[in-house]
Amino acid sequence: METEVKEAQGKIISAENPDITAPADWQPVIMGILCNWCSYAGSDLTGTSRIQYPPNIRIIRVPCSSRVDPWFIIKSLQTTADGVLISGCHPGDCHYISGNYYARRRFLVTKKLLNFVGYHENRIQFSWVSAAEGPKFAKVVAKVTEDIKKLGPLHRYKKENF
Amino acid sequence: MARVGVFVCFCGANIAGVVDVPAVVQEAKKIKEVKIAIEYKYVCSDPGQQMIRDAIVQNRLTSVVVAACSPRMHEKTFRKALSDAGMNPYLLEIANIREHSSWVHQKDKKAATEKASDLIRMAVAKSIANEQLHEISVPVTKRALVIGGGIAGIQAALDIADARIPVTLVEKSPSIGGRMAQLDETFPTLDCSQCILTPKMVDVASHPYIELIPYSEVIELQGYVGNYKVKIKKKASYVDFSTCTGCGTCTQKCPVKVPNEFNMNIDKRKAIYTPFPQAVPNKPVIDAEHCTMLLKGKCGICAKFCEKGSINFKMVDEVIEREIGAVVIATGYDLWDPKPYEEYGVGRYKDIITSLEFERMVSASGPTNGVPVRPSDGKVPKNVVFIKCIGSRDEAKGIEYCSKICCMYTAKHAILLHHKVPDSHAYIFYMDIRAAGKGYEEFVKRAQVETAATYLRGRVSKIYKKGDKLMVRGEDAQIGQVVEVEADLVVLATAVIAPKDNPALARLLGVSYDKYGYMSEAHPKLRPVETAKAGIFLAGCTQAPKDIPDTVAQASACAAKVCGLFAGDTMKKDPMISTINNEFCSGCQNCITVCPYQAIVTEEIPLGYGSKEMRTVAKINEGVCQGCGSCVAICRSMAITLAGFTDTQIINEIVAI
Numbered sequence: 095m096e097t098e099v100k101e102a103q104g105k106i107i108s109a110e111n112p113d114i115t116a117p118a119d120w121q122p123v124i125m126g127i128l129c130n131w132c133s134y135a136g137s138d139l140t141g142t143s144r145i146q147y148p149p150n151i152r153i154i155r156v157p158c159s160s161r162v163d164p165w166f167i168i169k170s171l172q173t174t175a176d177g178v179l180i181s182g183c184h185p186g187d188c189h190y191i192s193g194n195y196y197a198r199r200r201f202l203v204t205k206k207l208l209n210f211v212g213y214h215e216n217r218i219q220f221s222w223v224s225a226a227e228g229p230k231f232a233k234v235v236a237k238v239t240e241d242i243k244k245l246g247p248l249h250r251y252k253k254e255n256f
Numbered sequence: 257m258a259r260v261g262v263f264v265c266f267c268g269a270n271i272a273g274v275v276d277v278p279a280v281v282q283e284a285k286k287i288k289e290v291k292i293a294i295e296y297k298y299v300c301s302d303p304g305q306q307m308i309r310d311a312i313v314q315n316r317l318t319s320v321v322v323a324a325c326s327p328r329m330h331e332k333t334f335r336k337a338l339s340d341a342g343m344n345p346y347l348l349e350i351a352n353i354r355e356h357s358s359w360v361h362q363k364d365k366k367a368a369t370e371k372a373s374d375l376i377r378m379a380v381a382k383s384i385a386n387e388q389l390h391e392i393s394v395p396v397t398k399r400a401l402v403i404g405g406g407i408a409g410i411q412a413a414l415d416i417a418d419a420r421i422p423v424t425l426v427e428k429s430p431s432i433g434g435r436m437a438q439l440d441e442t443f444p445t446l447d448c449s450q451c452i453l454t455p456k457m458v459d460v461a462s463h464p465y466i467e468l469i470p471y472s473e474v475i476e477l478q479g480y481v482g483n484y485k486v487k488i489k490k491k492a493s494y495v496d497f498s499t500c501t502g503c504g505t506c507t508q509k510c511p512v513k514v515p516n517e518f519n520m521n522i523d524k525r526k527a528i529y530t531p532f533p534q535a536v537p538n539k540p541v542i543d544a545e546h547c548t549m550l551l552k553g554k555c556g557i558c559a560k561f562c563e564k565g566s567i568n569f570k571m572v573d574e575v576i577e578r579e580i581g582a583v584v585i586a587t588g589y590d591l592w593d594p595k596p597y598e599e600y601g602v603g604r605y606k607d608i609i610t611s612l613e614f615e616r617m618v619s620a621s622g623p624t625n626g627v628p629v630r631p632s633d634g635k636v637p638k639n640v641v642f643i644k645c646i647g648s649r650d651e652a653k654g655i656e657y658c659s660k661i662c663c664m665y666t667a668k669h670a671i672l673l674h675h676k677v678p679d680s681h682a683y684i685f686y687m688d689i690r691a692a693g694k695g696y697e698e699f700v701k702r703a704q705v706e707t708a709a710t711y712l713r714g715r716v717s718k719i720y721k722k723g724d725k726l727m728v729r730g731e732d733a734q735i736g737q738v739v740e741v742e743a744d745l746v747v748l749a750t751a752v753i754a755p756k757d758n759p760a761l762a763r764l765l766g767v768s769y770d771k772y773g774y775m776s777e778a779h780p781k782l783r784p785v786e787t788a789k790a791g792i793f794l795a796g797c798t799q800a801p802k803d804i805p806d807t808v809a810q811a812s813a814c815a816a817k818v819c820g821l822f823a824g825d826t827m828k829k830d831p832m833i834s835t836i837n838n839e840f841c842s843g844c845q846n847c848i849t850v851c852p853y854q855a856i857v858t859e860e861i862p863l864g865y866g867s868k869e870m871r872t873v874a875k876i877n878e879g880v881c882q883g884c885g886s887c888v889a890i891c892r893s894m895a896i897t898l899a900g901f902t903d904t905q906i907i908n909e910i911v912a913i
Contacts, residue, residue: 121367123913130328131788132768138326141355149367152374153356154909155327156901157832160850161885166906174913186763189788190884191852200889225788226770232360 109214111249122176122242126153126235127162129194132183132224139228147232148239151179158182160193164204167218171208172250177217177242181234184222194222211251216241258384259291261317262376263308265299265324267354274358276369280323283373287380291315300330308334309341317343319383323351323376346389346831346900351379374913381912385904389831394879396482397581398822399424403474403761406434407804408586408796408811410456415815416584417465421822424578425460426488427470431535432457434588438518438612440619440626442804443668444699450534450621457536471541475575477765480853480882481791482581482827492571494542494550495528500566502530502538506558514546516623520613522631523623528558528567533621542567582791582818583765585775586811587758589797592647592654592751600643600719600746606632607726608719608746611642611665618672627676630745633724637744640673641728642666642684643716647751649687654751655772660801662749663690667703669747674707682709683741685716685730693803712739719746752801767792775799785813793817832900833881834888836874840895843872847887847896855880856887 108114128134134155140147152175156162159182167178180201182194201220209215219241221234262284266272277295284293292315296304299322308320320343322334327350335345353372361368398421402413405427413423425432436442437457439449460466469488476487495506512527525531527547530540548555549569559567591612594602602608607630609617620626630637644662647654663686670682682703689711691697703709714731717738721727728741754773762769767787768776775798778786785793795811796802802810821827836847838861848856859875862868874895876887885898894903 125910135328135788138328138352138355141326141359144359144362146362147360149357149361149364149371152371152378152913153352154378154906156885156906157898158884158886161889161898161901163889163903163906165903166910169907170910173911175910183768187768188852189766189768190882190886191766193852193884193886196850196886196890225768226776 106246108247108249109245110212114247114249116247120247122150122239122247123174124151124177124179124235124238124242125170125175126151126179126181127156127159127166128153129159129182129189130155130157131189132187133159133181133221133231135225136223136227136231139225140231143228145229145232147235150239150242151235158188158190158193159197160190160200162197162200164200164207167204167208171213171217171248176245176248177219177238179219179221179234179238181221181223181231184224187224214245216245217248258289259316259318260287260289260321260380260383261308261311261315261319262290262293262321262323262380263299263304263311264293264295264353264376265304265322266295266297267324267358268298271324271354271358274362274365274368275353275372276365279369280353280372280376284376284380287377289384290380291317299324300333305333305337305340308337312338312341312343319347319349319386321349321351321376321379321383323353323372323379325354326350326352326356344388347383347386349379349383349386351375377912378909381908382905385902385908387899389899391831392829392833392878393826394482394829396822396825396827397484397579398422399578399580400582400584400818401426401474401484401486401578401580402584402586404428404434404586404588404796404798405432405460405468405470406586406588406796407436407453407456408588408798408807409434409584410460411808411811412584412586412795412814413460413466414456414463415812416818417463419815419819420465421819422465422467424467424469424488424580426472426474427468428473429531430471430493430529430541431531431537432460432468432470433532433534433536436804437532437534438616438619440615440622441668441672443664444693444695446668446671454534454536457534461536468537469576470537474761474764477583480880481789482821483879484580484583484791486578486580486583488576488578490574490576492544492573493539494544494547494567494569494571495540496566496568497537497539499564500539501564502540503563504530504540505561505563506567507540509557509561511555511557512546512548514543519616519623520610522613522616582793582821584793584795584811584814584818585761585765585767585787585798586795587755587761587798589752589801590755592753594646594748594750596653597646597748600716600748601721601726602748605719605721605726605746606630607744608748611662611669611747611749614669614747615665618669618676628673628745635744636677638677638680639741639743640680640682640745640747641726641741641743642669642682642747642749643728644684644686644749646748647753650751655753657772657801658690659752660690661752661803664693664696664699664803666749667691667700667709670703670709671707674709682707683728683743684709684711685728686711686713687715693805752797754798758798765789765792785810785817791821829879830883832883832898833878834876834883834885834896834898836876837895837897838873840893841873842893842895843874844892845874846890846892847874850886850890852884852886853880853882855882
């Protein structure tokens, strides 16, 4: 899918719905849902190492990526976030043995569904970040932020907006 | 109506240097549930905690939000402050405005401040839905498993057993002793390695609280801290240890000769062998890969000569199970193969050896009876060149890190060479001399002064053959010239690497490992012997390269941790586990499929009050549940709740921004 930023009359236009626009200095909000043992620890390491990344992400801690209900992703996109990042332990390294495999499958299905509904696929992203990968976390956040900035503001699919 | 207290920490300049703390406090005060919002220099300090306690009592708070560092850092501290004020500790939420805001957005103060406010809003929203939780007591199995019988495993096992806690020690090879048993003398005191190690090995074998299982491997670990079940595969040794006297006749008579890995393949051992004379247990095993009887069905000479009839060619691998409460991993290290150093002629020139090969040669019990010799012609070398950092600190060919022990053992080798061959001369090519440790710098000085070893700072670029000598060409950076040394023998100080089985073992045990294959500790500074998995500890080089004193200290630290874990009959467990609401459960049993701990079972309950008809619902064993939340996300009827991370709490966080 096209990921070029759309602009018109100094306004950023949503990739999904051309009627939705935002001012040129618009900053997206990204909901980051991280597992406690790998990615949250990795994000802490990013902080401890003072590696800088864009400030758009808001982080929620869950015990395991398998705790992430598709509902959380949909609710984020409906209400506050312009994009969602789910991050867990690397395959094979799950603190809870196999949780991240369930998370991955559930995530793929959710992403397909949301894509079908009309969300751009880059709105929802998944990554593996271990507790030792502080620099990687910063890179992932920078990339996700960049992707979502290109997509512009999000049309909130909820009752009031139809 | 919720009454939330918000406490924002300056953390000195760590937070306040970037985030505008007073503005954040003003923002927090605007949230309607927030009763009180205060800023403080260090909330984690005693007066800071006192401030929280006072605020709880004065304002009758229903939950507390601390905006400070990561919850992984001080969650426990603040929970304790809450319970000291008579409040349930699980009514605390932490907004991580240091690791997630001030430290990572240092250049954008405005955005960092906004983000901090958002994080506080999220934490407040979550805390409103927090419930009072209580720690769960679970019984503890007081037995420890130690994996690896090197000096780390030996020390850990002895220290735990001395506290009268039973230990199962599993060793992969036929004897305990590990790498230290291969060493001749140890720096910086030149203690004879065998002399200080073998008494400990004997102690392990004779200790009433230690069960030694040699020639075996851990193949499965189930359960959770305090209540693990381990499966150990005991490899077939083809020798009945209960009747074998260790007389050694079988080893003498065996006709099959195999390279001896204990002596770095310098000499040969037999197919039935004990790895070294002081082995514990001192019983031979048959190497199934080389024994003619096992391969072709012919020979059996050992069985003929064994007076006790201990040899049994039909023996098979055996799996034994143990219930244990804690695990110490002490799998040690391997050495890097220097093959990529082609310009040195590694593999082409026989007289280039590794340091452990040199170590075996200078060992009095080694293959050359303590005299270093040239592998090509058996002559005693006069000029020996030692090259350090082979593979270490070498991003191109080897690994990035410093192997830590090579500077010291190379100095030791120079001294030992001088002792064994007094008219010899040692040349040492080095990058830096890293001799931080008690008596270490003095030891290096001793090598330089007493044995007059020539230390040359620089890398070796090439080694080539001239007659029967090896010409070592390198740079002496201190005089800025290329130097050439005529060597009889070249010794490469190869890098310490993680055992190649480490990642597989780590996955099997459920602990994490780093990119080199070393096991990861829970915190590099404050929790250096614990893994992220409760009840599993690390000793020795399995965590990172280290010398013997550090290894022994870490092993004893592991023992202290294990003893601490086993101090009571029961153990407190985090209450953040799942519970099932029977009213909603439809009995689909999807949760049972996804539970990685087999913590969920089915239960029959009456269909309605007083009804004789039954229906099936799921039931969670609270002792086994680890609180991952897989079952919560998969439950279609939303019958499962994970305490501490309920749907309401997380949705509250999402919509709070």
